[in-house]
Amino acid sequence: MPPLDMLSATLGPAACLRAEEDIAPYAVDWRGVYHGRPVAVLRPADTAQVGEALRLCAAQGLAVVPAGGRTSLCGAVVPGADGPPSVVLSLERMNRLRDVDALDNSLVAEAGCTVEAVQNAATEAGRFFPLHFGAQGSAMIGGALSTNAGGIRTLRYGNARDLVLGLEVVLADGRVLDDLRRVRKDNSGYALRHLFIGAEGTLGVITAASLKLFPRLVTRETALVAVRSPHEALRLLARCQESGADLVAFELIRKVCIDITLKHGTNIRQPMDLSTDWYCLIEAASTHAAIPVREALEGALMAGLEAGEAEDVVLCESEAQRQNLWNIRETFPTCSRMEGPGLPTDTSVPVSRIPDFLDRSAALIAANWPEGRMVALGHMGDGNIHLSLQAPAGMTHAEWHARAPDFEDRVGEIAVELGGSFSAEHGIGQSKRGAMAALKSPVALDLMRAIKNVLDPEGLMNPGKVLP
Amino acid sequence: MPPLDMLSATLGPAACLRAEEDIAPYAVDWRGVYHGRPVAVLRPADTAQVGEALRLCAAQGLAVVPAGGRTSLCGAVVPGADGPPSVVLSLERMNRLRDVDALDNSLVAEAGCTVEAVQNAATEAGRFFPLHFGAQGSAMIGGALSTNAGGIRTLRYGNARDLVLGLEVVLADGRVLDDLRRVRKDNSGYALRHLFIGAEGTLGVITAASLKLFPRLVTRETALVAVRSPHEALRLLARCQESGADLVAFELIRKVCIDITLKHGTNIRQPMDLSTDWYCLIEAASTHAAIPVREALEGALMAGLEAGEAEDVVLCESEAQRQNLWNIRETFPTCSRMEGPGLPTDTSVPVSRIPDFLDRSAALIAANWPEGRMVALGHMGDGNIHLSLQAPAGMTHAEWHARAPDFEDRVGEIAVELGGSFSAEHGIGQSKRGAMAALKSPVALDLMRAIKNVLDPEGLMNPGKVLP
Incomplete structure (x- = not known):
C-alpha cells in the first residue's frame, strides 16, 4: 500500500488531509516567508494516534514537521523548500484539558490547547497561568513549549520552560515518554523534558504538558515613564525591583515606536508629552487587595524622578488609560509593517x-x-x-x-x-541556522548533533530546523 | 609513566593526593554508610586543570567521581565498593566568585563555593540567593546543582535548577562546554545545561555556574499552626497562598517530631500547646517594609481558624521565638538519630x-x-x-x-x-538505583542510557551512580 494510503487507512481519512486545498494552509508560514510542500497533513486525535503516525512515517522514511498554531516567526513549522518528502503533523485536534487542580496549582493540557485556552482554564479555577505573548490566541501550548516561548512576564514567572511540571512526548520511533507528573521536586535521573522543550519538534512531539498555576493577580498598576536613555532605565528597573511592587512587566520602548503607532494605529492616544527618546512601560501586580501596589510603584517612580532616572511619569488612573499603553506596545509590530x-x-x-x-x-x-x-x-x-x-x-x-x-x-x-x-x-527554525553555525560554540553544536542522533537516528523529525 | 605519576606531574603534587591518610576522608560518605577506595584525590585549581585531569583519566581508563562538599545523602560522591579504579575529583579549590552583578541580579560562582558563600556574596551585593538547606555551610554549589538540590524555599523560588542562568561544564573527554551566559532568554538550540543539572556527575563535571539573584527580603513573619490533619493543612496552604503574604516556607511537621526534638535538642522550648497531631511551620516575607506581610499572614491564619482549618496559631513576636521554631525543624534530623x-x-x-x-x-x-x-x-x-x-x-x-x-x-x-x-x-546516587530500575519508566531509562552513552561512551564518569 502506498505510504499515504496506509496513513489514511490507519488514522482515518479525517486525520489525513491529502487534497491540495486542504494542505495549502499548512504549506506556508505565519509571515508568508517560508513555503514548503508537505505531501499530507496528519491530524491525530490522541496520543496513541500520534504514536501510530510516527511509527508509520518512520517505516516509510517520511519526514515529520510537528505543528500547533503555526505562529512561528522563524519558519519552524513548514517543511524546508528542499527537504525530504514530509508530512505536517498538526496537534490541533488534541485540545483537551485533561485535568485542572486548583489545590495543586497545576493543570494538564494537550498540545493543541491554545495558550489563551490554558489561561482561561486557569482563571476559571481561580488561578493564573502567566505565559503571555501576542499570538496567544492562535499559538498552542505544544508549540509554545517546543519553542520555549517567552513574552512580557518572563521577569517574574520565567519562560515557558519554567512553567512545566511534566511532559508527554511521542518519540521518533512512536514510543511514548510518559513523564506527565505534577511534582515540583523530582530528582530521578536526567531531566529529559528539558531536551524537548525548545527543540522545535526536532527530537520528538510534545503531546501534553502539566503546567504550573499561580495565585490570581487581583490588583495591577501600570505606568509609562519617560527616561533620558537606557542607562537611566536600567537604574529605574533596579529601583522598582527593590520597591516591593512586584513587577510583571518592564518594557523599554524607543520614541520612534510610539510615533509609528500613533501614526498607523487605530484609537491610540498620545500617552504623555514625548520629549525624550526612551520610555519604560511598567506594570506591577499583587495577589491580594491589601498589598499597596500603587503606593509602592508610585513611591519608586517618584524617587526615580528625584534621582534623575525618570524625566516624567504617568501612572494610569483608569483601565482605558492602561489599555491605551498596552495597545501601543502590542500593536507596534503591525503598525511598523504599515510604516x-x-x-x-x-x-x-x-x-x-x-x-x-x-x-x-x-x-x-x-x-x-x-x-x-x-x-x-x-x-x-x-x-x-x-x-x-x-x-x-x-x-x-x-x-x-x-x-x-x-x-x-x-x-x-x-x-x-x-x-x-x-x-x-523566537527560536532558530529555518531562519537562524546560519547564526547557529557562526555563533554557537562548536562543543555545544557537537553535543546537540549527538543528542539529535540518539533521539532521531534517521533524521526524520523536523529536518532542516535548529541544527546547522 | 604510571597513571598517577602522570596526573601528579601534570597537575602538580598539591592537586593530586595519594597518601592513604589524605585520601581517607574522601573514601567515605557523609553518613558513614558508603565506603569506596579511590586510588587518588585530584584537586584541580581551575577549569583548565579539570580538563587536563579528565583527559588523562580518560586516556588511562580511570573512573572519575566528582565531589564538592560531599554532603550527598545517597552515596553519590564516593566510588562504588566494587567499581573500577577511580579517582575522586574534588572541586574544593575552585572556590572563586568570578562575578557579582547587582544590576543584572546575577552572580558567577565556581563549583567549589559553598552554598552559604554564594548566599553571603548575594547579601553583600544587596541581593538574595534563595537556595537554602541544612548542609549549606558544607555543600558546594557544583554539588548542589549536580543533585538539583531543593530545600525549604522551593515553593517560592524553585529548585537549584531554576536558579541557573548558565553553566561551565568539563566533558568526559576534557573538552569544555562554555555556556556560562547570564541571559534569561536563550533559545539557541537544545537546553544542554539541564542535562548536567541533576546528573550527579555522571555526564560531566560542572565547574562554574551563573546564578540568579533576587531582591532582598526585608520583612518576614513566621507562624506555627496546629491542624487536625494534613487535609486541613492543605486547605490552609491554599488560603495562605491567596492571602498576598508571599510564602517562603510551608512545612508540615507531625507532633512526634516536635516531641523528639524537645527531648533531645538543646535550648528548644515547647512552642505551643501540642494537643493536635500535625503542625504547619509557615514563613512569609517581602522585599519592602511597606508590604503588610504580618497583616496578610495573620488575616489568613485567623480566617483559617474560623473556617476550622487551623486549631491554634502562634505568630512569632520575636526573632528568638522564630529561631526556636526553625531550630525544631532543622535540628530534627540530628535529634531523631539520638532517639x-x-x-x-x-x-x-x-x-x-x-x-x-x-x-x-x-x-x-x-x-x-x-x-x-x-x-x-x-x-x-x-x-x-x-x-x-x-x-x-x-x-x-x-x-x-x-x-x-x-x-x-x-x-x-x-x-x-x-x-x-x-x-x-536527594537524588539517586548508589542508594536508589534499585528504585530507578523498579519504578522509572523503561522508555525514560532507555533514553537516559542512550544519552549517557553519548556523553560518556567509556562509562568513566561516576560509574555505578544514578542509572541502574
Whole structure:
C-alpha cells in the first residue's frame, strides 16, 4: 500500500488531509516567508494516534514537521523548500484539558490547547497561568513549549520552560515518554523534558504538558515613564525591583515606536508629552487587595524622578488609560509593517548590558546604514530587546534586505560579545541556522548533533530546523 | 609513566593526593554508610586543570567521581565498593566568585563555593540567593546543582535548577562546554545545561555556574499552626497562598517530631500547646517594609481558624521565638538519630495528594510494622514530605532495617502511584538505583542510557551512580 494510503487507512481519512486545498494552509508560514510542500497533513486525535503516525512515517522514511498554531516567526513549522518528502503533523485536534487542580496549582493540557485556552482554564479555577505573548490566541501550548516561548512576564514567572511540571512526548520511533507528573521536586535521573522543550519538534512531539498555576493577580498598576536613555532605565528597573511592587512587566520602548503607532494605529492616544527618546512601560501586580501596589510603584517612580532616572511619569488612573499603553506596545509590530519594511532581530543580553547593547547597535547602524531608523522595544526586565532596522520611505523589503543583508547577524554578534544570545525567544527554525553555525560554540553544536542522533537516528523529525 | 605519576606531574603534587591518610576522608560518605577506595584525590585549581585531569583519566581508563562538599545523602560522591579504579575529583579549590552583578541580579560562582558563600556574596551585593538547606555551610554549589538540590524555599523560588542562568561544564573527554551566559532568554538550540543539572556527575563535571539573584527580603513573619490533619493543612496552604503574604516556607511537621526534638535538642522550648497531631511551620516575607506581610499572614491564619482549618496559631513576636521554631525543624534530623534508628525516605507527590500520601503511608505502616512510629516532616508547599519509620526503643539500625527492608521502596511506590516521584530532592546516587530500575519508566531509562552513552561512551564518569 502506498505510504499515504496506509496513513489514511490507519488514522482515518479525517486525520489525513491529502487534497491540495486542504494542505495549502499548512504549506506556508505565519509571515508568508517560508513555503514548503508537505505531501499530507496528519491530524491525530490522541496520543496513541500520534504514536501510530510516527511509527508509520518512520517505516516509510517520511519526514515529520510537528505543528500547533503555526505562529512561528522563524519558519519552524513548514517543511524546508528542499527537504525530504514530509508530512505536517498538526496537534490541533488534541485540545483537551485533561485535568485542572486548583489545590495543586497545576493543570494538564494537550498540545493543541491554545495558550489563551490554558489561561482561561486557569482563571476559571481561580488561578493564573502567566505565559503571555501576542499570538496567544492562535499559538498552542505544544508549540509554545517546543519553542520555549517567552513574552512580557518572563521577569517574574520565567519562560515557558519554567512553567512545566511534566511532559508527554511521542518519540521518533512512536514510543511514548510518559513523564506527565505534577511534582515540583523530582530528582530521578536526567531531566529529559528539558531536551524537548525548545527543540522545535526536532527530537520528538510534545503531546501534553502539566503546567504550573499561580495565585490570581487581583490588583495591577501600570505606568509609562519617560527616561533620558537606557542607562537611566536600567537604574529605574533596579529601583522598582527593590520597591516591593512586584513587577510583571518592564518594557523599554524607543520614541520612534510610539510615533509609528500613533501614526498607523487605530484609537491610540498620545500617552504623555514625548520629549525624550526612551520610555519604560511598567506594570506591577499583587495577589491580594491589601498589598499597596500603587503606593509602592508610585513611591519608586517618584524617587526615580528625584534621582534623575525618570524625566516624567504617568501612572494610569483608569483601565482605558492602561489599555491605551498596552495597545501601543502590542500593536507596534503591525503598525511598523504599515510604516514600511524593517529588518527584525530577537536577541538577549544580561540585563545590565542593555545600555551597551543599544549603544553599540546604534553605532553599527550609524556607521553602515545611516538612512535606516533604529526601532527598539522589548523586554528590558529580561534582557530581550527586539531591535529592528526600519527602511527609509519608499523602499521595498527586498531592496532594504539587499542593502543590509547581514544586519541581523551583526546585531546577534554584538549580543553574543556582551554575553548574550543571538536567539532569545523566537527560536532558530529555518531562519537562524546560519547564526547557529557562526555563533554557537562548536562543543555545544557537537553535543546537540549527538543528542539529535540518539533521539532521531534517521533524521526524520523536523529536518532542516535548529541544527546547522 | 604510571597513571598517577602522570596526573601528579601534570597537575602538580598539591592537586593530586595519594597518601592513604589524605585520601581517607574522601573514601567515605557523609553518613558513614558508603565506603569506596579511590586510588587518588585530584584537586584541580581551575577549569583548565579539570580538563587536563579528565583527559588523562580518560586516556588511562580511570573512573572519575566528582565531589564538592560531599554532603550527598545517597552515596553519590564516593566510588562504588566494587567499581573500577577511580579517582575522586574534588572541586574544593575552585572556590572563586568570578562575578557579582547587582544590576543584572546575577552572580558567577565556581563549583567549589559553598552554598552559604554564594548566599553571603548575594547579601553583600544587596541581593538574595534563595537556595537554602541544612548542609549549606558544607555543600558546594557544583554539588548542589549536580543533585538539583531543593530545600525549604522551593515553593517560592524553585529548585537549584531554576536558579541557573548558565553553566561551565568539563566533558568526559576534557573538552569544555562554555555556556556560562547570564541571559534569561536563550533559545539557541537544545537546553544542554539541564542535562548536567541533576546528573550527579555522571555526564560531566560542572565547574562554574551563573546564578540568579533576587531582591532582598526585608520583612518576614513566621507562624506555627496546629491542624487536625494534613487535609486541613492543605486547605490552609491554599488560603495562605491567596492571602498576598508571599510564602517562603510551608512545612508540615507531625507532633512526634516536635516531641523528639524537645527531648533531645538543646535550648528548644515547647512552642505551643501540642494537643493536635500535625503542625504547619509557615514563613512569609517581602522585599519592602511597606508590604503588610504580618497583616496578610495573620488575616489568613485567623480566617483559617474560623473556617476550622487551623486549631491554634502562634505568630512569632520575636526573632528568638522564630529561631526556636526553625531550630525544631532543622535540628530534627540530628535529634531523631539520638532517639534511635529510623528508615528515611525522600518522595514527592502533587501537593494536593499529600493527605492521601500520608494516609496510605500510615496504613502501610500499621499493617506491616505497627511497632514503628511514623515520623513525617517536610516541604508541604512543594509536595516533598520526608517520611521516616522510627524504630522501637532498643533496636539497632541493622535489626530495624532487617525488619523492614522494603519500607523505602514501598513508600516510593505509593508516591509514584499518586503521580509523584520516589526521589524528590536527594537524588539517586548508589542508594536508589534499585528504585530507578523498579519504578522509572523503561522508555525514560532507555533514553537516559542512550544519552549517557553519548556523553560518556567509556562509562568513566561516576560509574555505578544514578542509572541502574
